[in-house]
Amino acid sequence: MNKQLIYKRSKISHLLASFSLGVMGLLFLVQNSYAKLEIEILEGVSGAIPIAIVPLKWEATTPPPLTLPNTVVAADLYRSGLFNPLPAEDIIATPASGDEIRFAAWQALKNDYIVVGKISGDVVDGYEVSFELFDIHTQQRLLARVLPVKPGDLRYAAHRIADAVYERIIGVPGAFATRIAYITATGTGNNIEFQLMVADADGFSPQAIATSPEPLMSPAWSPDGNQVAYVSFEKGNSAIYIQNILTGSRQLISSFKGINGAPSFSPDGRRLAVSLSKSGNSEIYLHTLGSSDFTRLTNHWSIDTEPVWDSNGRYIYFTSDRAGRPQIYRIKVTGGSPERISWEGEYNARASISPRNNKIAMVQGSKNRYRIAIQDLENNRLIVVSNGILDESPSFAPNGSMILYASKENGKGVLSAVSVDGRVKQRLILSEGDVREPAWSPIIQ
Amino acid sequence: MNSITKLLLALMLVMGLTACKKDEIKDDTDSAVIVDDSTTQDVTTNAIDPRNHTDARNLDNPESLLSKRVIYFDYDQSTVRAEFRPVVEAHAAFVAANSSASVTLEGHADERGSREYNLALGERRGNSVSGLFSAQGVRGSQMSVVSYGEERPICRETSDSCWGSNRRVEIVYTAR
Secondary structure, eight states: OOOOOOHHHHHHHHTTTTTGGGSSEOOOOOOOOOOOEEEEEOOOOOOEEEEEEEEOEEEOSSOOSSSSSSHHHHHHHHHTEEEEEOOOOOOOOOOOOOOOOOOHHHHHTTTTTEEEEEEEEEETTTTEEEEEEEEETEEEEEEEEEEEOOOOOOOHHHHHHHHHHHHHHHSSSSOOSOOEEEEESSSOOOOOOOEEEEEEETSOOOOOEEEEOOOOOEEEEOOTTEEEEEOOOOOOOOEEEETTTOOOOOEEEEESSEEEEEEEEOSSEEEEEEEOOSSOOOOOHHHHHOOOOOOEEEOOOEEEEEEEEEEEEEEEEEEEOTSSSOOEEEEEOOOOOOHHHHHHHHSSEEEOOOOTSEEEEEEETTTTEEEEEETTTTTTEEEEOOSSSSSSEEEEOTTSSSSEEEEEETTTTEOOOOEEEEHHHHHEEESSEEEEEEEOOOOOO | OHHHHHHHHHHHHHHHHHHHHHHHHHHHHHHHHHHHHSSSSHHHHHHOOTOOOOOGGGGOOSSGGGGGOOOEETTTTOOOOOHHHHHHEEEEHHHHTTTEEEEEEEEEOOOSSOOOHHHHHHHHHHHHHHHHHHTTTTOGEEEEEEEEETTTSSSOOSSHHHHHSSSSSEEEEEEE
C-alpha cells in the first residue's frame, strides 16, 4: 500500500457543505527531479457512488511495484468526484475473480460496485491485467477485460481500468488515461526559467519537454496526442513550434514579424489555426501543416486571437475586441462574417469548446475578478464555475466532464479543475514557481 | 483705501516677492552645486541642454526626458496618456534626428485576463507608440515592436499599483 496516498472516505459526502475542510480529502505527493504536484479535492459531490476496488491478485513472477494498480484506479475514481472508493483498510477480502466474491459481505459494507482481478507476467516481458466489474446488488457482471501491459505501463493500465469502470457506470468515457501539458515559471528577474511540461492527467510523471530563459506560452495538443504546439520567445520575438513529445524533435512553424501566437490544431490534425500580426494587427490565420501557406481568416483592425476549432472542424471560435471589449466570436473555417457568441459580461476571452460542441468555457472578467464561465451554446445559459480572482486558460477534459484551468493563490500560479456543473473542484499545486496554461490532451488511443 | 491698508498690501507684496526670490535662489544654488561637481569649469558653457532631444548625451541625463524610457497605460487601453506624450515626443525627435539610432518598443500587459489577448494588447501599446514616432518622422527601419504580453512583469504582486507598473511600453535603444 502506498503510504503517500491518504483516503478519508467518510469526509467525501460532507465535502460539498464544507469547502474549507475539503483539502483533507485526498493528498497525492509526486516527487521527481522536475516537480512536485499535489492534488487536493476541494469540493466533492454528496452521494458519490460507493465502490470497492480490490487489490488485483499479483500472480506475476517478479515483485510488484510500490504503487499497486488498484490504488491508482481508486484515486482516479475518487478524483472524478463521482465515486467514493472503499478505503484500503476496510477491504476485508481479496477475491481475484467473480466466483470468489461473497456479495453479501460487500453489500454489508454499503458498496454498490466491486472491481476484482489479477496481474500475471513479469517486469521484463510485460504483464497481463485482467479485471471484472460487478454490480453488488444484482451480482451481475458488468465488465470483464484483459489488458496486455508493457513493462513500466502499470499506472497507465490502471488509468485504463478506471476509464472503463467510469464509462460503464457513468455512461461517458473516462479521461484518466490522458495527459496534461502546462507551463511553469520558476525563479525571478533574470534567473527566471520557463518550462513546457507534460504529465499524466493525475499529475504524475511530469516531464519537461522544453526549457527556456525566455517565455514559453500557449501549449496545444495535436489530436493524436503525440505533438504539442506552443509559443516560444527564444528568438527574442514570439514564434510557434510543434514538438513531438515522444521523440523530442521539433519544427519551427511560424516566426513572422509581430505576434506568432495561439496555435490550435484542427480536429483532423492537418491544419493549425494561429494568430499572427504580420499585417499590422492580430488576425486569425489557417496554416496547412507541411506547407508554407498561411490563409488569413479574419480582417479587422481590432485584436483577433485565441482561435480554437470546434470538434467538427467547421467553426473557429476566437477572442476579438471588435465591439470595444474582448468577446468570443465564431467564424466558419471557410470564411465569412464572424458571429458574436458571448453576450454576458464585459470581458470574455480564451474559449475552450466541449467535445460535443455544446458548451464553451471562457475567462470572464468583471472589474478585478477573472473567473471561468461556461456558456451552454444550446440555450445560451451561463454559469460561473470558478471562484478565484485571476482564473484563466480553461481547457475541457476530452470527455467533457471537467475543465482544467489556471488560478492564482497567495501569489502563486496553480492548476485547478472543476466539473462542468461546477460541483466538483480540485487543485493541483506545483511546489515551486508558477504553474499556468494547462491543456488537457485528447483521449489517447 | 487708507494708508494702513496700503502699507499692509505693500508689505504683503514685498514678502511675497521675497518668498519667490528665495525659491529662485534655492534653485540656483542647486544647479550651481551640479556645475561645481563637474570636472572642469568649461562644462558650464558647454552644458547639455536637457531640452535638446537630438543630443545623445541626454539619453543618460536624468534631467532630460530622454532618460525616461517607460510609458505606462490604462487598463485594457493602448492610448498614450497626455502625461507621457512629451517623453514619447522627445524620443521620436531623437530617433528622427539620428539616422543611425534604432529602438525596440517592448509592449507589456498586466496579468489580468487571458495571455494571448494580453500579448496582442502589448503589441497594440507598442504600435501606439510607434505610430507617434512615425508621425514625427521616424522611419520604419529605425523601430520595431515586440510584445511580451504579461510574460515579463516588473512587479509580481496582485495589486492595482503593481498592475499599473506592468502595463507599459519600454523604449529600448538597440543603436544610438
